[in-house]
Amino acid sequence: MDIHFTADQPSAEEKAAVDQELGAPETGWDGGQRHVASDGRVAFGGHDAGSHRHKLLPALHAVQEHIGWISPGAINYISQRLGLPPAEVYGVASFYQLFSLTKRPPVVAHVCEDIACMTRGSEEVCRKLENKLGPAGKPCMGGKAAWLRSPCLGLCERAPAALVSAAGKSPRERVLAPATADGIEELLREGIDGKLPAESDALSMKASIPQAGSANLVLLRRLGKSSATSLDEYRKSDGYEALRKAIEIGPEAVVREVIDSKLLGRGGAAFPTGKKWEALLNQRKRGRPHYVICNADESEPGTFKDRVVMEGDPFAVLEGMTIAALATGAKKGYIYLRGEYPFAAERLAHAISAARKAGLLGENILGRGLNFDIELRRGAGAYICGEETALFNSIEGYRGEPRNKPPFPTQAGLFRQPTSVNNVETLINVPEIIRMGGTAYAKIGTTNSAGYRLWCVCGHVARPGVYETPFGGTLRELIQMAGGVAGNGRLQAVLLGGAAGAFVTPKELDVPLTFEGTRAIGATLGSGVVMLFDDSVDLKKILLRIARFFRDETCGQCVPCRVGVVRQQETLERLIAQKPLGTTETEVRMLREMGQAMRDASICGLGQTASSALESALNRWSIFS
């Protein structure tokens, strides 16, 4: 296409960063050296030219990581390389929070100030940082660093948390949790000096999985026991046994086992996994490419189980995906990992490469004619990209705006082809199902909630972390397992399912933690978040933080959500300040109406659930009267 560029030119470093990601340009027309003898006579492009759009996000990442921000010149160069209009590239880049389109110091600390960290002193950390380094977002330490307030970093079991990234020739990222202002400052300094230490195994599994090593564990049985980087150790602990068996019994039988297992998706929507796969399998004859996607964009505040699994047992994720590929006929899979998980990225990249070398990914897997490979994609700071259709757009190089459904992903998903999207936790259940058989798996848990579940227990609890139980226990039992209520010991509320979930009261602790059990009390399991608040917590502040979260994270595409989340926050602010327009009752009624419109008329789950935590609180407490 005819692309117009502004006069902004890329620097040599920016070009190098992009070329390292995309490979060297082929002709003068796409940004390379101009050879008039050939370039002056013939140019190919047209349909091919725009067909590399899906490389946009990696290219933007490359510049952000190497330079520390994305300049107009860099956007022009990426546009030229990928045959895209700069206005669209700018539109995409400006969608993601981790990309900076204004000049920013190369070393940046993202300091979590979300609800889980709020219960563990994040406000204090931020206040100290303000004193030490100045306000968030402003350059500090001689203009070489900056700190930013961040939504949940998924390190809630070790709250409060921070993520430090140092851009440069060899970019580095690492997390700090629990974080202190001093610790963050030190990491920033090390980043400035180019000495930011690599992530260590000190992120011990023990700290994240209090049950680690217990003989009762199934999904988590390897974590903390066998090395996450050793394929041999994974194989020694039954690894890839299930894939072997799956190949043995064939796709139809695999799908049957998964249907029989009654496995429901663990990402929040609880859709039967087997049905999804069957839909793809049934379309095999139409000859379209199929995709499987591992949704690892774990961004629901309070959720960290997928991160822990990927860091501690990455091969299990790959094995689950490979079985999914076999079952659905997909040749290509993507892991869409949230951008704030550098360590999981490293572990997964290592595992993918080890699996490829061992013939467990790529052509002719296990010598059995199965072809499947996985590409790891990192998000860039956008909660909405965990919504499956937004995730497709993000991979394809568009803004991460959800699509209207139908068509459903199983009909028209990634690149408009049949696609199965499964959450990390869902996928690691699959090898177990194949090993033990679907019917046997279905007997675990309750009739309508079969199998095992991972819980993200955090907030005011004695031993926060990921817990595994078969379905069927109560909330009270889980809290007891985690050592009981911490903080001041007086439980005020539990948030189930994350920001898009619901609050329950101490009177409701006997609710069975099953899909049906929570539904019966107007709550949800969501992503398995169980966040405790003692009675020192001002719930209004938590509600306001949740409202602000949705306001920050709405993509802005549809009106009810784009404006609704703003009006919701404003109304809450007025109520908290006790300055209602009219009476408190009219304000509350207005909140209810907004909630209903967002739930009814929004395009995707974000808007549809943006008021649910707030409404659950309104239903349970008379917070504002």
Next chain:
Amino acid sequence: MSDLAPKPLIPVPRGPVPEAPPPRKRAMVELTIDGQKVSVPEGSTILDAARQLGIDTPTLCFLETLAPVNVCRVCVVELEGSRVLVPACSRKAEPGMSIKTDSERVRLSRRMVLEFLASSVDVSTAPQFPGYAKRYGADPERFGSKAETVAQPPKIDNDLYVRDYSKCILCYKCVEACGVDAQNTFAIAVAGRGFDAHISTEFDTPLTNSACVYCGNCIGVCPTGALMFKSEYDMRQAGTWNESRQTKTDTICPYCGVGCVLTVHEQDGSIVKITSPLDQSVTHGNLCIKGRFGYRFVEVEKPRKK
């Protein structure tokens, strides 16, 4: 052979009347809307079906010539069996669907959408708004005077367009018209996120520095007057814009040979703007810079007798 040799002086004989291939036959889909049965060809939307029944469905981001983006949500309807409301403009009619277009749920969502928009955006030049607001009893004032808005100064960086994004409801139509649905220039896109999402050139550079080719097709589709011809903007500023004194006449563009239909808007003997009909097979409402703005020559100097 020789009798069939071409003879330039003889007119070419008439052949058969050429025909386009017939459109693919589409099965009919029967559904129920507000208790009335209606049959529409497969591929039709709920909006098409509702219109066939004469049901007036409000729309803002929908336009016949653009792919539906279903973002404004003012057209939502209640579909039996669906957890949430569905957008009439893009949801395809399916056999056996049962739809309500005026239920309490529908009216509430439509009213809220109108209130959300009118409380955050200046809708004073959006022609559809007053009617919709009345119909649904929208009261945008109820969010108070401190409700956040997108108010900002208009962008006037050239002599042809004014972009006043304080009037932008983010319907995506201009992006579509500038992009794949018509012009394919991609001078503008949606940038930013959430309430800060906005229509922007790359790096928000002035239009004159951007890819813009001033076809004005974005203005042609804008439902709120956020995008406006400078001629109209100036007259509105001066208080001389008066649609009741205007005539509209269709004619043909005086420039290249494509034959675009121009609708000439005349006020007080002068051309005040040029548009093109959406249902015209050549333009589909789209023009180029010459068709849209090249009319000025009839407004300036004329020759004289020597």
Next chain:
Amino acid sequence: MLWGSNARETHPIFFHHLLQGVRKGAKLYVIDPRRTTSAQWADAWLGLDVGTDISLANAMGREIIAAGLAHKRFIEHATSGFEEYKKHVEKYTLERAERETGVPAEAIRQTAHAYAKAERAELCWTLGITEHHNAVDNVVALINLALLTGHIGRYASGVNPLRGQNNVQGGGDMGAIPDRFPGFQHVENDEIRAKFEAAYGRKIDPQKGLHLSGMFEAMEHGELTCLYVLGENPVDSEADRNRAKRLMGGLEFMVVQDLFYTETAALADVVLPAAAGWCETEGTVTSSERRVQRVRVAVPPPPGVRDDIEIVYDLARRMGHEWGPPKAECIWDEVRSLSPMHGGMSYKRLEEMGGIQWPCYDESHPGEIFLHGRLWADPLIGPRAPFSCVEQEPPADRLDKDYPIRLTTGRRLDSYNTNVQSGKFSSPLRREETLDISPEDGTKYNVREGEKVRVSSRRGSVIAPVRFDPGLRPGLAFLTGHFHDQVATNDLTIDAVDPKSGTSEFKATAIRIEKHSAN
């Protein structure tokens, strides 16, 4: 396939339709010396040397035949002269074409195959084909390709010259061609002439008239001394402008009827102010797709300015002929009565149908969405379509060591012809005229962007600032014809004329560039 056309800028709304096709998977091939904005959309752009179109077309023809991709059934059924053509193009090997055009043989081969194999293919061209001294040869070389592959006379397959003016098609249709009456009826055909003589009640000269270049020729020889110019500005628009100005200045009597006091009007004895045809008068125009559409009065003309029809009728009256009311519809009905292909196009139907594509023989005829369908009728209707054997011939203005650079010309998106119309609105895209050259030539001639250079041809020289365009390669330069007040491009161009069409070779001038001392 767009050949010698930059439709993205010159026919923007046509290009919308084309892009809709591209979006649905259609392949686009662009053949143009420059990598234009149109070419940037192409699956393949072939950057041939100016004036080597026949070599390229003949080589494509040869390749299509050699690869067995010719449409044998169509050729046998509906064409003549195939064997001669086949023999004729035998010498146009891909290697020869690569040598002559500069385009790699493989790219030519791929393009030929893609065109021949396509289920449907359109071949469109503009002035890149026709503004040459061998314009008609260029056109038939392309038509050969359509005949060879059967890409003609079928839905969505055909050849299509994109018209540059809103009524250039209509002008020709109405008989503004030296040898034709309205409806392309030949002046030299006795039967047809008799029909017009009967209608007008007087004898009509059986001799065909002169085309524009012929008129200048006649002026040169003193055979044409009086000129009535309607809505043209030849002083600026003709190739070799100095000559045009000299000849028109030397006429005994010239009337110019125009909206503007143009450079040409400045030379006239009488200037008649005319209304703008598209918005101040009623009538019809005919677009590139043969669609006759209505123009209407939208605004009143300024005082003292009159409709062309009124002026002409008034002139007739002064000469003693009363033609009745000067109404566009009456004249149109007269056209309908004499030109069979317009017969069914009443104003009423034109309104109702939003225009009709000719031919439209009677009021029950829907018009025709494409032509030449008769070639597929079995049995064939009418004469066979002939292949033509044409040879590559370089442009008349040869390159040599004194004039080593090929200058070609074209339009910009926001401007039009000599800019008398388009110059009146404040276009943000408008920039001063520049001599566009490749960045490599900038280095070679040691000039910076914006630096003024002297551009000389064998006929004249102008001063122009330089601009680098990567769409050009070394040895190729570009000017528009829009800004004669800044750079009088037609001081440079050659009036080498195609004898068959009367078109000048605006597209190929030999120039040299020198640094201009006044910098």
